[in-house]
Amino acid sequence: MARPPRFDTDQLLDAAVRLAAAAGPAGVTMAAVAKEAGAPSGSLYHRFAGRNALLAEVWLRTVERFQEGYLRALSAHDDMRQAACAATRHVVAWCRAHPDEAAVLLCSPGDFGRADWSDEHRARADRGNRRLFAALGSLTSALGAHSAEDVERLTLALIDLPLSLVRRHLRDGGTLPGHAENLVEDCAAALLDTLPGHRA
Amino acid sequence: MARPPRFDTDQLLDAAVRLAAAAGPAGVTMAAVAKEAGAPSGSLYHRFAGRNALLAEVWLRTVERFQEGYLRALSAHDDMRQAACAATRHVVAWCRAHPDEAAVLLCSPGDFGRADWSDEHRARADRGNRRLFAALGSLTSALGAHSAEDVERLTLALIDLPLSLVRRHLRDGGTLPGHAENLVEDCAAALLDTLPGHRA
DNA sequence: GGATTATTAGAGAGATCTCTCTAAAACGGT
DNA sequence: ACCGTTTTAGAGAGATCTCTCTAATAATCC
Numbered sequence: 257m258a259r260p261p262r263f264d265t266d267q268l269l270d271a272a273v274r275l276a277a278a279a280g281p282a283g284v285t286m287a288a289v290a291k292e293a294g295a296p297s298g299s300l301y302h303r304f305a306g307r308n309a310l311l312a313e314v315w316l317r318t319v320e321r322f323q324e325g326y327l328r329a330l331s332a333h334d335d336m337r338q339a340a341c342a343a344t345r346h347v348v349a350w351c352r353a354h355p356d357e358a359a360v361l362l363c364s365p366g367d368f369g370r371a372d373w374s375d376e377h378r379a380r381a382d383r384g385n386r387r388l389f390a391a392l393g394s395l396t397s398a399l400g401a402h403s404a405e406d407v408e409r410l411t412l413a414l415i416d417l418p419l420s421l422v423r424r425h426l427r428d429g430g431t432l433p434g435h436a437e438n439l440v441e442d443c444a445a446a447l448l449d450t451l452p453g454h455r456a
Numbered sequence: 457m458a459r460p461p462r463f464d465t466d467q468l469l470d471a472a473v474r475l476a477a478a479a480g481p482a483g484v485t486m487a488a489v490a491k492e493a494g495a496p497s498g499s500l501y502h503r504f505a506g507r508n509a510l511l512a513e514v515w516l517r518t519v520e521r522f523q524e525g526y527l528r529a530l531s532a533h534d535d536m537r538q539a540a541c542a543a544t545r546h547v548v549a550w551c552r553a554h555p556d557e558a559a560v561l562l563c564s565p566g567d568f569g570r571a572d573w574s575d576e577h578r579a580r581a582d583r584g585n586r587r588l589f590a591a592l593g594s595l596t597s598a599l600g601a602h603s604a605e606d607v608e609r610l611t612l613a614l615i616d617l618p619l620s621l622v623r624r625h626l627r628d629g630g631t632l633p634g635h636a637e638n639l640v641e642d643c644a645a646a647l648l649d650t651l652p653g654h655r656a
Numbered sequence: 657g658g659a660t661t662a663t664t665a666g667a668g669a670g671a672t673c674t675c676t677c678t679a680a681a682a683c684g685g686t
Numbered sequence: 687a688c689c690g691t692t693t694t695a696g697a698g699a700g701a702t703c704t705c706t707c708t709a710a711t712a713a714t715c716c
Contacts, residue, residue, distance in 0.1 A: 259663045259714090287703060409639070417617060428564075435605060446650045457684045458682080486674060487674085
C-alpha cells in the first residue's frame with residue numbers, strides 16, 4: 257500500500273530516551289533526536305505533531321513500561337507483605353536493567369513539558385496514575401490501614417524510597433550496587449511497620 | 457568610587473530561582489532572567505561569566521543555604537536520635553518556607569549544567585557535599601553503625617526520604633500538608649531502627 | 657506496469673538564545 | 687569641577703531550534 261518506514265516510532269523514541277539520559281530533557285531537541293537516530297527532521301515531524309508531542313510520548317512510554325512491570329510484581333503474591341517487597345525490588349531491578357529509561361523515570365512530567373501536552377496525552381498520564389494509586393490503595397486496605405496518610409506512607413515506602421536510592425546512585429552516571437534490592441526491601445519493610453494495622 | 461549597582465547578585469539569582477521553579481532549569485535563559493529582574497542583559501553578563509556560571513550560582517547558593525540550616529539542625533541536639541529527627545523535620549520545614557528554592561533543590565546539579573561548570577564551582581559543590589557526608593558519617597558512628605551501607609541507610613532516612621515527600625507534594629504546584637514533618641520524622645525513626653546498633 | 661499512498665529527505669523562514677561590544681550614566685575622591 | 691571606576695543600557699552577530707513546505711522515493715494493489 258505504501259512505502260515502508262525506515263524509522264518507526266519506537267526507534268525514534270529510543271534515540272530521544274538516550275538523549276534525555278545523557279543531557280536531560282532539555283537535550284531532547286528535534287534536531288538532536290533526528291541526528292541521534294540518523295533520520296531527517298521530516299520523519300520526526302511525520303510521526304509526532306511537534307516537540308511537545310514527542311516529549312509526551314517519551315515520558316508516557318517510559319512510565320507505562322515501568323508501571324506495567326510494577327503492577328505485575330505487586331499482584332504476583334497473595335501475601336500483601338510479600339507483594340510489597342516484590343514491588344520495591346522491581347523498582348530497583350527495572351532501573352538497573354534499563355538505565356536510560358530510568359533516567360527519564362527520575363524526572364517529573366513537568367520536565368517533559370506536561371503543561372504543553374495535548375488533552376489525550378494528559379489523560380493517558382492520569383489513567384496510569386489512577387491505576388497505580390488504585391493498586392496502592394487496595395494494598396493499603398489489605399494491610400489494615402485506611403487513611404489518606406496511610407496511602408501516603410505506602411507510596412513513600414513502595415515507590416519514593418526505592419526511586420530515591422536509584423536517583424542517588426544513577427545521578428552523575430553511577431551504577432546501582434548489588435545490594436540495592438535488599439536494602440530497599442529492608443527499609444520498605446520497616447516503613448510498613450509504621451502503618452496502624454502492622455504485624456511485627 | 458563608582459556607580460552603585462541597581463541589580464545586585466542576589467536580586468538576579470532570585471529572579472533565576474523564580475524562573476527555575478516555574479519552568480525548570482531549561483527556563484533559566486539569560487534573556488528570561490534579565491526580563492524577570494527588569495535588568496538589561498549587559499548587567500547579567502557583568503555579574504556572571506555566562507549562563508553556565510549563572511546556573512552554577514543558582515544551584516550552589518540554594519544548596520548552601522539549605523545545608524547551612526540542615527547542619528545546624530543536625531548538631532543542635534546531644535542525643536543522636538533527636539538530632540536525626542530534627543534534621544528530617546528541617547528538610548520539610550525549609551522547603552515549606554522556601555518553595556521556589558525547594559524546586560531547585562529537588563533537581564540535580566546535572567540539571568544546572570554541572571558538566572560545564574568551572575573548577576571553582578565544582579570544588580564548591582564538592583566541599584558542601586563533603587561537609588554534609590562528614591556530618592552524616594559521624595552520626596552513623598554515634599548510632600553504633602559503621603559500614604558504608606549504614607551511611608547509605610542514614611542518608612536515605614535523613615535526606616532522601618524527606619526530599620521524596622517534598623517532591624511528591626511540590627510537584628505539579630501543590631503545597632506541603634501540615635502533617636508532613638511528623639510523617640517524615642516517624643518514617644525516619646523507623647529506618648534508623650534498621651541500623652545494626654539500634655535501640656527499639 | 658501504472659496508480660496510489662506513506663514515508664523520506666532536506667531546504668529554509670522565523671524565532672530565540674548566548675555572548676560581545678560600545679557608549680552613556682552615576683558615584684567617590686581629589 | 688574633573689577623573690577613574692563600576693555599572694547600566696541595549697544593539698547586533700552568530701548559532702541553534704522549531705516547524706513548514708515541496709519534491710523525491712519505495713512499497714502495495716489492481
